[in-house]
Amino acid sequence: MEKKKEVLKDQCPHYRKCGGCQLQNMEYSKQLEWKQHLINKLLGSFCKPEPIIGMQNPLHYRNKVSAAFSVDRSGRTISGVYQSSTHRIVPVDRCMIEDRKSDEIIVTIRQLLKSFHITPYNEYKGYGLLRHVLVKRGFGTGEVMVVLVTTSPIFPAKNRFVQALRNRHPEITTVVQNINPGFTSMVLGDREKPLFGNGYIEDVLCGLKFRISAKSFYQVNPVQTEVLYGKAVEFAGLTGREQVIDAYCGIGTIGLIASGRSGTVIAVEQNPDAIQDAGANAKLNAIGNIKFYQDDAGAFLMRMAEEKQKADVVFMDPPRAGSDENFLSALLELSPKRIVYISCNPETLQRDLKFLTRRKEYFVSKIQPVDMFPFTKHVETICRLDRIK
Numbered sequence: 001m002e003k004k005k006e007v008l009k010d011q012c013p014h015y016r017k018c019g020g021c022q023l024q025n026m027e028y029s030k031q032l033e034w035k036q037h038l039i040n041k042l043l044g045s046f047c048k049p050e051p052i053i054g055m056q057n058p059l060h061y062r063n064k065v066s067a068a069f070s071v072d073r074s075g076r077t078i079s080g081v082y083q084s085s086t087h088r089i090v091p092v093d094r095c096m097i098e099d100r101k102s103d104e105i106i107v108t109i110r111q112l113l114k115s116f117h118i119t120p121y122n123e124y125k126g127y128g129l130l131r132h133v134l135v136k137r138g139f140g141t142g143e144v145m146v147v148l149v150t151t152s153p154i155f156p157a158k159n160r161f162v163q164a165l166r167n168r169h170p171e172i173t174t175v176v177q178n179i180n181p182g183f184t185s186m187v188l189g190d191r192e193k194p195l196f197g198n199g200y201i202e203d204v205l206c207g208l209k210f211r212i213s214a215k216s217f218y219q220v221n222p223v224q225t226e227v228l229y230g231k232a233v234e235f236a237g238l239t240g241r242e243q244v245i246d247a248y249c250g251i252g253t254i255g256l257i258a259s260g261r262s263g264t265v266i267a268v269e270q271n272p273d274a275i276q277d278a279g280a281n282a283k284l285n286a287i288g289n290i291k292f293y294q295d296d297a298g299a300f301l302m303r304m305a306e307e308k309q310k311a312d313v314v315f316m317d318p319p320r321a322g323s324d325e326n327f328l329s330a331l332l333e334l335s336p337k338r339i340v341y342i343s344c345n346p347e348t349l350q351r352d353l354k355f356l357t358r359r360k361e362y363f364v365s366k367i368q369p370v371d372m373f374p375f376t377k378h379v380e381t382i383c384r385l386d387r388i389k
């Protein structure tokens with residue numbers, strides 16, 4: 001046992017401090033067993049979960065990489081991740097689950113800072129310009145976005161800096177400056193401006209094109225996202241006539257992919273940047289039977305229920321906190337034939353499934369875990385609920 005741990009420690013020198021890969025010391029097949037066991041335990045009372053779908057190659061799957069910048073005690077610039085539950089930065093140059101190219105770009109940025117007199121943010125002293133760097137890469141298109149998160153909008157020598165960065169990495173298609181002046185643990189602030197290119201990247205997923213901007217949510221593991229969305233659409237059992245809802249739709253991925261087999265799709269999302277991307281994505285793919293609304297999903301569904309609108313199939317893909325009572329009660333009132341619940345947190349999923357099944361109007365007919373996050377403890381699950389009457 002000790003020997004195996006040594007081998008894995010060699011694989012990642014940061015695993016003790018970083019805390020990002022909680023299952024680091026398990027072989028991949030064991031990780032899948034661990035996740036299966038968790039899902040069986042939490043959700044097995046609803047119906048028997050299917051075997052988890054793992055990855056062929058579970059390394060370097062992340063298409064989004066972020067690094068915090070700071071200075072160490074001796075004044076050297078460092079970049080890396082926060083040590084779990086602290087504000088100390090663990091210097092990291094390479095990570096076994098992150099996209100290699102994105103990691104290289106972050107190292108280049110760190111190397112370039114000094115000659116451009118760009119100071120990294122010093123949390124203790126409260127000054128410095130560069131707080132974080134975020135890199136998003138479209139695996140399907142190769143397009144790369146670099147987001148430089150700064151404390152101030154004033155960024156001296158920005159054009160020369162961007163030019164130098166692009167000389168080293170011609171694959172970069174857009175560079176965005178995001179301004180985050182506050183004392184906050186959020187990486188991104190509200191304000192942003194493109195320094196180069198159009199401020200977003202495009203990617204291809206399930207045969208469609210998607211535009212993604214800095215602040216929009218996009219699944220981090222594109223290989224498994226195709227599996228996930230494929231299963232979600234399969235579970236929906238669409239025939240081409242249904243009125244479909246895509247709730248918590250992000251940039252519209254699920255609704256757009258399902259639109260080819262639906263009558264009409266109504267999609268709702270809270271984040272205004274994501275909704276803007278979603279509208280652009282409908283145009284980009286010439287899809288006309290989908291409508292996007294920027295709203296709280298719970299408030300939106302309550303209104304639909306009050307207006308006695310109709311829905312045959314509802315996809316829902318809430319954040320880790322799960323859905324809320326407004327949404328779930330309105331959903332029961334709308335009474336769709338089928339609900340496809342996509343969840344990144346089996347605990348809130350269990351809570352919400354209890355709510356949806358307690359009046360015996362729905363039963364859970366399928367549970368499919370998909371491994372979107374190898375080496376971490378996170379599990380993604382798709383559930384299908386069917387109406388009883």
Ligand code: SAH
Pocket residue numbers: 217218219248249250251252253254268269270271274295296297298317318319
């Ligand atoms: N279905 C999308 C996004 C899933 S992530 C995809 O697969 O890419 C969850 C999304 O829910 C995020 O885009 C987040 O901005 C959005 N969200 C969070 N709380 C919300 C709320 N109360 N109402 C509507 N959308 C919300």
